Each structure stands twice: as C-alpha cells, then as structure tokens.
Amino acid sequence: MQRTKIAETVKKIHKIIKILGRAQTIRDHGKVTFIDVVDESGLVQTVTREDVNVTPQDVVEIEGIVKKRPANLVNKNIETGEIEIEIRNLRIISKSATPPIPVEGEGLDIDEDLRLKYRYLDLRRPRLQKNLRLRHEIVSLIREFLNNEEFVEIETPYLSKTTPEGARDFLVPSRLHPGKSYALAQAPQQYKQLLMLSNFEKYYQIARAFRDEDMRADRQFEHSQVDIEMAYITQEEILDLVERMMIYLCKKLKRKVYKIPFPKFTYKEAIKKFKSDRFDIRSDKKDNSLAFGWVTDFPLLEFNKEENRLTFSHNPFTAPKEKDLENLKKRKDLDKIESYQFDLVLNGEELGSGSIRIIDPNIQKEVFKVMGLSDKKIDEDFGHLLKAYKYGAPPHGGIALGLDRLCAIFAGEINIREVMAFPISGGGQTSVMDAPAEIDNATLKELKLKKL
Amino acid sequence: MQRTKIAETVKKIHKIIKILGRAQTIRDHGKVTFIDVVDESGLVQTVTREDVNVTPQDVVEIEGIVKKRPANLVNKNIETGEIEIEIRNLRIISKSATPPIPVEGEGLDIDEDLRLKYRYLDLRRPRLQKNLRLRHEIVSLIREFLNNEEFVEIETPYLSKTTPEGARDFLVPSRLHPGKSYALAQAPQQYKQLLMLSNFEKYYQIARAFRDEDMRADRQFEHSQVDIEMAYITQEEILDLVERMMIYLCKKLKRKVYKIPFPKFTYKEAIKKFKSDRFDIRSDKKDNSLAFGWVTDFPLLEFNKEENRLTFSHNPFTAPKEKDLENLKKRKDLDKIESYQFDLVLNGEELGSGSIRIIDPNIQKEVFKVMGLSDKKIDEDFGHLLKAYKYGAPPHGGIALGLDRLCAIFAGEINIREVMAFPISGGGQTSVMDAPAEIDNATLKELKLKKL
Numbered sequence: 001m002q003r004t005k006i007a008e009t010v011k012k013i014h015k016i017i018k019i020l021g022r023a024q025t026i027r028d029h030g031k032v033t034f035i036d037v038v039d040e041s042g043l044v045q046t047v048t049r050e051d052v053n054v055t056p057q058d059v060v061e062i063e064g065i066v067k068k069r070p071a072n073l074v075n076k077n078i079e080t081g082e083i084e085i086e087i088r089n090l091r092i093i094s095k096s097a098t099p100p101i102p103v104e105g106e107g108l109d110i111d112e113d114l115r116l117k118y119r120y121l122d123l124r125r126p127r128l129q130k131n132l133r134l135r136h137e138i139v140s141l142i143r144e145f146l147n148n149e150e151f152v153e154i155e156t157p158y159l160s161k162t163t164p165e166g167a168r169d170f171l172v173p174s175r176l177h178p179g180k181s182y183a184l185a186q187a188p189q190q191y192k193q194l195l196m197l198s199n200f201e202k203y204y205q206i207a208r209a210f211r212d213e214d215m216r217a218d219r220q221f222e223h224s225q226v227d228i229e230m231a232y233i234t235q236e237e238i239l240d241l242v243e244r245m246m247i248y249l250c251k252k253l254k255r256k257v258y259k260i261p262f263p264k265f266t267y268k269e270a271i272k273k274f275k276s277d278r279f280d281i282r283s284d285k286k287d288n289s290l291a292f293g294w295v296t297d298f299p300l301l302e303f304n305k306e307e308n309r310l311t312f313s314h315n316p317f318t319a320p321k322e323k324d325l326e327n328l329k330k331r332k333d334l335d336k337i338e339s340y341q342f343d344l345v346l347n348g349e350e351l352g353s354g355s356i357r358i359i360d361p362n363i364q365k366e367v368f369k370v371m372g373l374s375d376k377k378i379d380e381d382f383g384h385l386l387k388a389y390k391y392g393a394p395p396h397g398g399i400a401l402g403l404d405r406l407c408a409i410f411a412g413e414i415n416i417r418e419v420m421a422f423p424i425s426g427g428g429q430t431s432v433m434d435a436p437a438e439i440d441n442a443t444l445k446e447l448k449l450k451k452l
Numbered sequence: 453m454q455r456t457k458i459a460e461t462v463k464k465i466h467k468i469i470k471i472l473g474r475a476q477t478i479r480d481h482g483k484v485t486f487i488d489v490v491d492e493s494g495l496v497q498t499v500t501r502e503d504v505n506v507t508p509q510d511v512v513e514i515e516g517i518v519k520k521r522p523a524n525l526v527n528k529n530i531e532t533g534e535i536e537i538e539i540r541n542l543r544i545i546s547k548s549a550t551p552p553i554p555v556e557g558e559g560l561d562i563d564e565d566l567r568l569k570y571r572y573l574d575l576r577r578p579r580l581q582k583n584l585r586l587r588h589e590i591v592s593l594i595r596e597f598l599n600n601e602e603f604v605e606i607e608t609p610y611l612s613k614t615t616p617e618g619a620r621d622f623l624v625p626s627r628l629h630p631g632k633s634y635a636l637a638q639a640p641q642q643y644k645q646l647l648m649l650s651n652f653e654k655y656y657q658i659a660r661a662f663r664d665e666d667m668r669a670d671r672q673f674e675h676s677q678v679d680i681e682m683a684y685i686t687q688e689e690i691l692d693l694v695e696r697m698m699i700y701l702c703k704k705l706k707r708k709v710y711k712i713p714f715p716k717f718t719y720k721e722a723i724k725k726f727k728s729d730r731f732d733i734r735s736d737k738k739d740n741s742l743a744f745g746w747v748t749d750f751p752l753l754e755f756n757k758e759e760n761r762l763t764f765s766h767n768p769f770t771a772p773k774e775k776d777l778e779n780l781k782k783r784k785d786l787d788k789i790e791s792y793q794f795d796l797v798l799n800g801e802e803l804g805s806g807s808i809r810i811i812d813p814n815i816q817k818e819v820f821k822v823m824g825l826s827d828k829k830i831d832e833d834f835g836h837l838l839k840a841y842k843y844g845a846p847p848h849g850g851i852a853l854g855l856d857r858l859c860a861i862f863a864g865e866i867n868i869r870e871v872m873a874f875p876i877s878g879g880g881q882t883s884v885m886d887a888p889a890e891i892d893n894a895t896l897k898e899l900k901l902k903k904l
Contacts, residue, residue, distance in 0.1 A: 089784070421606050
C-alpha cells in the first residue's frame with residue numbers, strides 16, 4: 001500500500017491508508033490506547049484496542065481506517081483534529097530507547113551543551129522544525145528575488161589567504177607546502193570585488209564566513225551571509241535594491257513592515273537622535289513588526305584604543321567621500337572623513353553593512369597608509385588587489401547581510417543557534433560529533449608541525 | 453542620463469543614449485575609429501571621428517546616437533550587429549594598463565598558472581562568462597526542481613570532525629583547545645543522515661566538500677555537490693527523483709537526453725557489457741547528447757591492495773542487501789555481498805553516487821568490524837552515529853552529485869576549473885591571492901604548535 005502523508009489523511013475519511021512516522025505521546029486508557037504519530041507534514045492521532053509495545057519516538061508503519069471524530073472530541077489545535085486513524089496493523093520499523101532529553105516542548109530550559117550533543121533529538125521539536133523550514137523559505141525568497149533581478153550566484157573559495165586587517169583567521173596548514181597555510185575566508189569581500197573587475201555586474205552568494213572569535217549569542221565560528229555586489233551603481237541604487245528585497249521577503253512571509261520607505265539617517269543624525277547607530281524606531285518594542293532603517297555616511301576611520309591607531313570602520317576598501325579626499329591626502333581631520341558606508345538595522349540590531357568601494361589604487365594605498373600599514377605590508381597583503389585595479393575597474397559596491405540574524409529575528413529567536421541545524425557550542429564544541437579532536441602526530445609530521 | 457544596457461541599444465534607433473562598459477577591440481581607420489564596448493548584456497560597436505585616447509580594457513562611459521548600419525555593414529555575429537553608436541561624448545572612467553594575458557579568445561593555450569594569477573582578467577573572456585552564467589542557471593534549476601518537490605535546503609557545518617575512513621582531511625587547529633583540531637567536512641554525509649533522524653524527510657544542500665587530495669583535472673581541494681537525502685523511501689524512488697531532476701534540467705536548458713528512461717545496469721552487468729562501471733552508451737562519442745545511465749547493486753566491500761584489507765566501496769553507511777546479511781555475520785564470501793549502492797553516470801563519467809543507508813546499529817557495527825576497525829576505534833570515530841540510531845531511525849538514503857563535473861559536461865569543458873570562478877592551481881595555489889602563505893610564529897604559538 002502507498003504511503004499517505006499525515007497532512008493528507010483528513011481527505012481520506014472511511015478509507016484504509018498507510019502512514020509512516022514517529023510515535024509521540026502515547027495515552028493508555030486501559031481498553032484503548034491513543035498514539036500520536038508525526039511525519040514532516042503533521043501530526044495525527046491513531047487509536048487501537050489491542051496491546052501494543054510502542055513507546056514514544058519509535059518509528060512506525062501504521063495501516064488503518066480514517067474515521068471522523070464525534071464533534072465533542074474534535075481537537076482544534078491540530079490540522080487533523082477532525083479525524084483519527086483506527087489501527088488495523090502496526091509495525092515498529094525502528095525502536096527508540098528513552099531519549100536523554102525531552103524532545104517535546106520548547107527545550108529552552110535544557111542545558112544547551114546537552115541539546116547540541118543530542119541535536120538529532122533536539123531538532124525533532126516543532127519549534128526547531130519550524131525555524132529551519134522558515135530559514136529555507138527566507139533563503140529561497142531571497143534567491144528568487146535576486147534571480148529575477150538578473151543577479152548571478154557565483155561560488156567563491158573558502159580556502160583563501162589570511163586577511164591581516166579583519167577578525168582572527170582560522171588557519172588550514174598545507175600538506176603540499178609544509179609550514180605554510182591557507183586561511184578560511186572571513187568573507188568573500190575581495191573575491192566579489194574581483195568579480196566586478198571581471199565584467200560581472202550583479203553578483204550574489206549565500207556564503208559561509210569563518211571567524212575565530214569568542215562565541216556569543218549572535219556569533220558562531222561559521223556564519224552565513226547574503227553577499228551582494230554590483231557594478232556601475234550608486235549607493236542609492238544598492239539601498240533601493242536591498243529595501244525592495246526586504247519588502248518582498250516580508251510581503252511573501254506576511255510580516256508587517258513598520259515603515260516604508262525605510263527611515264534613513266546619516267551616522268551623525270543617528271548618534272544625535274538615538275545615541276546609537278543600531279536604533280529601534282518602534283515606539284513599542286513589543287510591537288510585532290519589522291522596523292528597518294538605514295544609516296549612511298559613516299566615518300571612514302575610527303580610532304582603535306587598544307592599538308592606539310586609526311583603523312577602518314567597515315572594511316579597508318570603502319570609498320571616502322570625494323569632498324574629503326584632500327584631507328585624506330593631507331592627513332587632516334582624519335577622524336572626520338566621511339565614507340560611502342551604510343548599515344541596515346532591524347529592530348535595533350545591525351543586519352548588514354555595505355559600501356561603495358575604492359577603485360583608484362592610489363586612494364586605496366593612501367587609506368592603507370593612514371591605517372599605519374608599511375609599503376612592504378601593503379604589497380604583501382593587498383598587492384594583488386592594487387594590481388587588479390590597474391586593469392580598469394568599474395564603479396562598484398555591495399552589502400553583506402547576516403543571514404543567521406535575519407532568520408533569528410524573523411523566527412522570534414534571540415540566539416542564532418536556534419535557527420542553525422548543527423551549531424557550535426559556546427565552548428567551541430561541534431554538535432553531535434566530538435570535535436575539536438586530538439591531532440595525531442603522524443598527521444602533524446606530514447604538515448611539518450609539532451605540538452609545543 | 454540613465455544608462456542603457458548594451459542589449460537594449462538595438463531598440464533605441466535615432467535616440468541619444470548612455471552606455472557604460474569596457475572597451476574591447478579598437479580599430480583606428482585614420483578618419484574614423486571603431487571601439488567595441490561590452491557590458492554584461494552584450495557587445496556593441498561605437499564609432500567616432502575625433503581623436504580618442506581609449507585603449508582596450510578601459511572602463512568607459514559613452515553618450516551617443518544609435519544609428520542603423522547600412523545593410524552591407526550589418527554584423528550577423530553579434531546581437532547588436534544592425535546598429536552602431538555614434539559617439540557624442542566619451543569619458544574614461546578607469547584606465548587599463550596593457551593586460552599581461554590576452555583576454556579575448558578561448559585562452560586555453562595560455563599557461564594556466566598565469567591565467568589563475570590574473571583570474572579577474574581571465575574571467576572577462578566570453579567563454580568563462582558563459583560558463584559561470586550556465587553554472588548559475590544549472591544551480592537555479594536544480595533548486596527550483598527540489599523546492600517544487602518540497603525539499604528543504606539545510607546548511608550543515610564545515611568545521612567538523614575527522615573521518616578516518618574517507619580521503620585525507622584538511623585540519624583546522626583550534627585556538628580554544630590547543631593541540632586539538634577541527635577537520636573541514638569531506639561531505640555532509642553524517643549530518644544529512646542525522647537530519648533524517650531529526651524528522652526531516654527531504655533534505656538537500658548545494659554543499660562545499662573539502663578533500664586534501666592530489667589535484668587532477670577533475671579534482672579540487674574544495675568542490676561543490678548537490679547533496680540529497682530522503683527518509684521513508686526505496687532505492688527506486690531516489691533513482692526516479694534524480695532522473696526526473698536531470699530530465700527537467702536538460703529540458704529547461706534545451707539539451708538532448710540520449711535515452712529516457714535512463715538505461716539501468718547492475719554492477720555485474722555493467723562490468724560484463726562495458727568492462728567498466730563508468731560507461732558511455734552513445735554509439736558515437738561525438739554525439740552532442742547527454743547519455744545518462746544507472747549502475748546498481750555494487751558490492752558492499754572491495755579489497756584494498758595497499759592496505760591488504762576489505763574496505764567499503766561507497767561509504768561505510770551503505771546498507772547490504774538483506775539476502776547477504778547472513779554471510780556478513782558469518783564473514784563468508786565478503787567480497788560478494790551486494791549493497792544498495794548506485795551510481796549515476798553521464799557520458800562515461802561518474803556524476804554521483806548514492807545508497808540506502810544502514811539504520812540498524814548492530815549491522816553498522818558488523819560492517820565497521822569487517823573493515824578491520826577495533827571496538828575502541830568504532831566507538832571513538834562513529835560512537836555518536838551508533839548512539840543516534842538507538843533513538844529510532846526511519847529508512848533513508850540519498851545521493852551526492854558532483855556539481856562541478858555536471859557543469860563542466862554541460863559546458864563542454866574537460867577541466868572543472870573552467871566552470872569555477874577562482875579555482876586552486878595544480879600546485880595548490882589559490883587564484884589571484886598568494887596562498888598558502890607562511891604561518892607566523894605568534895599565531896602558531898597561540899595554537900600551541902611549532903614548525904618542525
């Protein structure tokens with residue numbers, strides 16, 4: 001007999017059907033036993049008068065007759081609440097031991113390390129099922145929107161070169177070149193700019209980005225970003241595209257946007273009005289709408305107290321405003337130089353950052369120098385990019401949006417781990433599998449390394 | 453004035469328009485100069501009687517009048533061949549030095565290391581532009597098909613645990629746990645199986661996979677795969693899904709499929725008939741059609757001469773046929789045990805491999821033992837998976853298709869590097885950027901490592 005998906009059972013009243021799924025709550029009322037069964041499409045109540053040795057979480061195959069429930073027994077909380085399946089035959093496909101963590105309920109009170117160790121159980125809870133499906137929908141809609149706008153998705157490498165000016169890199173020692181290493185890409189930033197020099201004009205990628213940073217609720221060693229770059233455009237055109245994309249997403253997912261067009265503030269205005277560049281414009285913070293806003297005209301450089309020097313506020317490739325180029329050259333009022341950097345904020349959180357890029361290698365070099373990089377260092381670390389600009393560069397710019405955070409906000413979750421399938425724990429442990437693991441000495445030797 | 457995309461210029465006869473793009477061939481005929489200009493949409497001829505200092509590869513802004521060409525000067529090789537643009541104003545946005553490699557033509561005779569070093573120039577050639585756009589189309593169509601079939605795309609981690617039974621891992625030393633390391637995932641194999649234990653029934657992902665193997669034309673350190681897993685299915689249902697997906701792809705891209713349904717052979721039949729499990733069924737190998745075929749019933753184990761022991765022929769999670777379970781237990785005729793492994797071949801190349809997985813932890817343990825793994829090793833390396841199966845596992849299986857190879861065959865390319873934006877060279881060097889790079893000692897110290 002062919003399988004009927006549980007969501008379809010309501011259409012099969014009086015029919016004999018077969019369902020496949022996992023047993024949930026089992027209620028033994030003496031003469032009758034009720035077994036709730038779930039598959040990916042829904043939950044249904046089955047009922048038998050026989051003795052069964054099913055326990056919760058068993059994977060079962062059930063043949064039975066779909067029966068309408070009497071009006072007083074209809075369960076309005078579930079889609080199949082008007083029916084139940086009278087079991088004719090029940091087969092246990094795979095028996096489950098008692099789960100070490102409860103898999104029903106929200107699960108937020110369970111120790112998180114335990115939830116991640118048994119993530120395959122944890123993911124069975126409806127909240128996480130819903131979150132991951134919502135994430136798929138968000139990603140699909142973003143792709144749909146960008147494909148319709150004639151963007152081309154291009155995969156860029158993850159094994160790349162260290163970027164001295166970013167966060168800490170993950171290193172990947174090379175076996176072919178012992179003593180040397182790749183770095184996991186912190187972002188496709190340079191690659192997407194190179195693509196604009198390659199005559200692509202509309203690039204995007206749902207890209208993984210790797211950063212060896214200390215973990216927080218909104219940080220993971222690897223996170224995903226909606227990465228966009230466009231050539232022959234202005235800042236206004238990027239803002240317009242992203243705004244339309246977010247409105248498209250909200251419309252398709254039936255979410256209320258707090259204000260359209262998105263309110264726009266310069267960095268100065270935002271600091272003056274909200275004392276922060278991550279503002280929440282909602283008058284009531286519990287308001288269940290999505291309050292987007294733009295911040296523009298960020299300063300090009302900011303003072304890094306730890307290192308006692310100026311560093312970029314967004315990334316070292318952001319273009320300064322033309323009006324301030326003279327000051328850049330003269331090293332005058334450096335902290336007041338404005339740039340073409342912009343941020344998208346959502347409900348008080350920074351969702352993404354973008355900019356118009358420098359295309360003049362001389363200006364790029366000035367910016368590196370102002371940041372204190374020596375000619376030698378500039379050449380070693382960014383020589384390839386400065387060289388690339390010599391072969392004709394179209395004006396270009398783009399943005400990167402934090403996908404995990406976007407999904408978390410849409411799902412009403414505070415922690416981005418709740419919208420990821422197999423996140424890394426706060427202590428840097430992988431879900432389910434026991435990593436990081438001891439490096440064996442033979443492997444280290446091949447990499448021409450040894451432990452200290 | 454607003455920009456007109458070059459493909460649109462043919463619709464603007466007698467109009468004054470502005471185009472933005474890159475100068476290609478420049479033909480100076482004394483009194484008149486012809487400048488071909490490209491943008492992402494196409495190529496158009498512009499013409500001027502003035503002196504211009506444009507050189508090839510400059511990025512330019514041109515204002516001019518669109519004029520119909522006389523019939524005898526129409527160029528049928530280009531979409532805009534019926535018109536030309538009479539330049540009124542030409543501005544050089546960004547000057548190009550003479551490119552170190554030619555960017556017109558196929559480029560196949562240029563030293564590949566040089567092509568990769570200047571990949572941003574190399575990618576300007578129409579062949580590579582076309583290849584990457586085709587790749588985007590293929591990926592979009594695959595996603596469209598799987599989304600319509602109600603698959604959920606789920607991202608799985610790349611920072612993972614070493615898999616002792618696969619190819620060589622890339623290690624990523626941990627800073628939080630010095631002396632220990634993550635491994636870059638060789639495939640999402642275990643994660644997708646865990647997702648099936650998590651009540652997801654239709655998973656896919658366009659996933660990156662990392663393998664530290666010696667490079668060949670069809671190998672890269674990181675490659676992409678269309679990764680699929682389904683629960684509550686049979687082998688026939690997986691084959692049917694993938695076959696429909698490939699036919700959908702070919703139909704949308706207007707490619708001829710050599711034979712539908714795809715011919716299907718058992719491993720034994722294939723070896724007997726073609727002396728290979730990677731057969732090409734086309735009677736004429738130059739036939740420009742796509743000849744898919746299935747191979748099924750692979751042996752579960754194959755003898756590894758180097759290691760003088762039996763190892764898995766696909767992966768250690770592949771289910772043996774029920775009829776051979778007795779022999780597995782009795783260690784009888786081990787090399788004759790058949791499995792639920794299947795391969796998809798295309799024009800004589802292996803495009804992908806899949807299987808129905810073991811869901812009984814006892815059988816899984818038997819397979820590990822037959823492969824020579826000690827109880828201790830089994831527990832260390834696969835304990836998490838054996839444990840996971842104890843909490844109820846639905847029957848499941850899936851496939852992984854090599855996306856780079858698929859795109860290469862569709863694009864008519866032999867080398868997968870021709871369908872990747874920034875591939876790694878045969879010597880393990882990254883495109884454009886100079887990696888791998890020397891690891892600095894401070895970083896090594898933080899990882900509690902030192903050079904030998």
